[in-house]
Amino acid sequence: MTGNGFRSGFAALIGRPNVGKSTLLNHVLGQKVAIMSDKPQTTRNQIRGVYTTEESQIIFLDTPGIHKPKSRLGEWMVKTARDTFAEVDVVLFLIDAKEGMGAGDQFIMDLLQEVKTPVFLVVNKIDQVHPESLLPLIDQYRTRFSFREVVPISAKLGNNTGKLLELILAEFPEGPPYYPSEYVTDHPERFIVAELIREKVLHLTREEVPHSVAVVVEEMSRQDEGDLVDVRATIITERASQKGILIGKQGSMLKEVGRRARHEIQRLLGSKVYLDLWVKVKKDWRNEDFYLRQFGYRDEE
Ligand SMILES: Nc1nc2c(ncn2[C@@H]2O[C@H](COP(=O)(O)OP(=O)(O)OP(=O)(O)O)[C@@H](O)[C@H]2O)c(=O)[nH]1
Numbered sequence: 001m002t003g004n005g006f007r008s009g010f011a012a013l014i015g016r017p018n019v020g021k022s023t024l025l026n027h028v029l030g031q032k033v034a035i036m037s038d039k040p041q042t043t044r045n046q047i048r049g050v051y052t053t054e055e056s057q058i059i060f061l062d063t064p065g066i067h068k069p070k071s072r073l074g075e076w077m078v079k080t081a082r083d084t085f086a087e088v089d090v091v092l093f094l095i096d097a098k099e100g101m102g103a104g105d106q107f108i109m110d111l112l113q114e115v116k117t118p119v120f121l122v123v124n125k126i127d128q129v130h131p132e133s134l135l136p137l138i139d140q141y142r143t144r145f146s147f148r149e150v151v152p153i154s155a156k157l158g159n160n161t162g163k164l165l166e167l168i169l170a171e172f173p174e175g176p177p178y179y180p181s182e183y184v185t186d187h188p189e190r191f192i193v194a195e196l197i198r199e200k201v202l203h204l205t206r207e208e209v210p211h212s213v214a215v216v217v218e219e220m221s222r223q224d225e226g227d228l229v230d231v232r233a234t235i236i237t238e239r240a241s242q243k244g245i246l247i248g249k250q251g252s253m254l255k256e257v258g259r260r261a262r263h264e265i266q267r268l269l270g271s272k273v274y275l276d277l278w279v280k281v282k283k284d285w286r287n288e289d290f291y292l293r294q295f296g297y298r299d300e301e
Contacts, residue, residue, distance in 0.1 A: 008057040009172035012084045015094030016104040020124040024094070024155035025049050025060055028165065050179045056169050057177040061088060078111070085115045090171040094122045097129045097152070101140050109145045118148035118171055122164065127154040190217045192268065197233055197261045197277070201246065204257055208245045213237055229269055232276040243279050254279065
């Protein structure tokens with residue numbers, strides 16, 4: 001596969017929360033590796049998706065939605081994003097066509113000015129706006145940053161995503177693939193399982209439990225016969241009132257979260273799953289180093 005025009009490289013996805021990074025990744029990879037939610041900031045760890053064809057391989061790094069840090073967790077996210085930009089072959093800066101430019105976008109562009117990596121402006125959700133509104137929006141961004149390419153897409157419908165892949169590959173050097181072709185994500189199953197549970201919590205509790213909720217998978221073990229996986233997980237909230245909402249009347253909410261999460265985990269793992277869910281209150285965990293480490297928000301040594 002080497003020396004005959006095979007191209008491979010790294011592309012980082014960045015954008016304000018909810019612009020559709022996970023949707024794009026899922027569309028391209030055709031599999032649920034990044035978690036989608038209509039609530040902002042659901043992707044907090046870096047999820048790597050690998051797209052492989054006969055001629056090429058693109059490794060996607062999904063950086064979290066970043067903004068001016070207000071807590072240690074925020075600082076950690078910004079630092080991770082900045083390191084990622086410098087290491088990749090191309091940065092895909094996603095924006096939402098129906099939202100105007102915000103302070104968050106300016107913050108991202110300021111960060112991007114610091115690296116030499118080519119940046120694409122990817123204008124997502126074009127299915128939701130009138131085509132005439134696109135040019136003025138794009139101009140607004142272009143006056144502030146020098147983009148290598150501007151690519152309007154709909155991640156949800158798949159419009160123009162093929163073109164986007166072509167343009168990304170044009171930035172890559174020739175070289176062998178980094179991963180075997182059957183590889184889609186190198187993220188540990190545990191993290192994906194935790195995110196699936198978290199997604200169900202956010203969907204089912206609507207506005208009542210904030211996105212600060214965290215899920216820790218404490219144990220995941222396959223039973224001897226191999227067709228049953230035991231998962232023990234804890235949902236961590238910041239307030240006792242949120243714990244109450246999460247548990248619900250006679251445990252009904254927690255039961256429903258568990259039922260839906262179990263269903264998806266079974267699909268993901270291809271085995272029967274026994275899911276044991278707990279809820280704990282840990283005040284202000286986002287500012288405590290100890291919990292950041294415990295939840296996997298940790299700097300490489
Ligand atoms: N109409 C439309 N909706 C979209 C499109 N792309 C994403 N969405 C919706 O926008 C919402 C947010 O999408 P996500 O993919 O979760 O956003 P994200 O950028 O990954 O968000 P975080 O992971 O929270 O940073 C979801 O409800 C998607 O269905 C699109 O092209 N068109």
